[in-house]
Amino acid sequence: MKHWVSQFNARMDRWGERLSQKELRIPVDLTVGILFFLFALAILLVMPQQVAISEKDAVNGRAFPTLLMVVMMICCVMLVGKELYKIVTKQPLNWKTINLQTELKALVILAILVVTYLLCRFTDLFVVGAVFCCLGFLVYFRCKKPSYYVITITIAVVIWAAFRFALHVEF
Numbered sequence: 001m002k003h004w005v006s007q008f009n010a011r012m013d014r015w016g017e018r019l020s021q022k023e024l025r026i027p028v029d030l031t032v033g034i035l036f037f038l039f040a041l042a043i044l045l046v047m048p049q050q051v052a053i054s055e056k057d058a059v060n061g062r063a064f065p066t067l068l069m070v071v072m073m074i075c076c077v078m079l080v081g082k083e084l085y086k087i088v089t090k091q092p093l094n095w096k097t098i099n100l101q102t103e104l105k106a107l108v109i110l111a112i113l114v115v116t117y118l119l120c121r122f123t124d125l126f127v128v129g130a131v132f133c134c135l136g137f138l139v140y141f142r143c144k145k146p147s148y149y150v151i152t153i154t155i156a157v158v159i160w161a162a163f164r165f166a167l168h169v170e171f
Contacts, residue, residue, distance in 0.1 A: 009142060019101035027093040033079035040069040040076065112136040126171050127160040 044066065053060035086093055112133060120129030134152045143149070163169040 005144075016101055019104055020099065022100040024098045024100060025095055026098065027083065028096040029079055029094050030083040033076045033083065037073055037076035037080070040072040044069050108140060112140065126164075127157055130156040130160055 047062055047065060051061045051065070053062055083093060085091075116129040116133040116136070118129075119132050120126050123129075131153055134156050135149070138149055138152060163171070
């Protein structure tokens with residue numbers, strides 16, 4: 001087991017060294033304007049399936065999110081338009097350099113959290129997601145002491161059991 005863990009850590013170190021040398025340069029305002037426009041559009045497209053409305057409501061649950069997404073899309077169009085104007089007039093754009101190693105680390109942490117949520121959601125057992133989250137972060141931060149794993153998982157299960165059986169909280 002230790003041999004497998006050391007091989008895994010060595011492979012992660014090699015990938016980390018390669019990624020630390022790679023950087024990506026992006027025009028921030030242009031990229032963010034396009035991404036958030038697409039995000040607002042996606043929210044508007046999925047809202048009818050996610051937010052039910054009633055005919056007797058004067059203002060339904062979709063009114064404020066729709067207004068917010070439309071305002072966001074208008075602001076995004078203005079931002080992208082300003083950046084396109086800068087490109088046409090040959091003015092300098094606002095560029096940002098992104099280190100791929102740093103961003104990949106953030107994505108791994110986000111992936112652990114998303115998988116934790118999905119496990120909780122699809123198994124209907126919070127404890128399954130909590131144990132995965134504990135193990136995921138301990139492995140990610142390369143904890144080598146087995147006692148840390150035992151203590152963390154035990155605490156997660158005890159907290160879940162206390163809420164579930166002593167406090168009768170369903171989550």
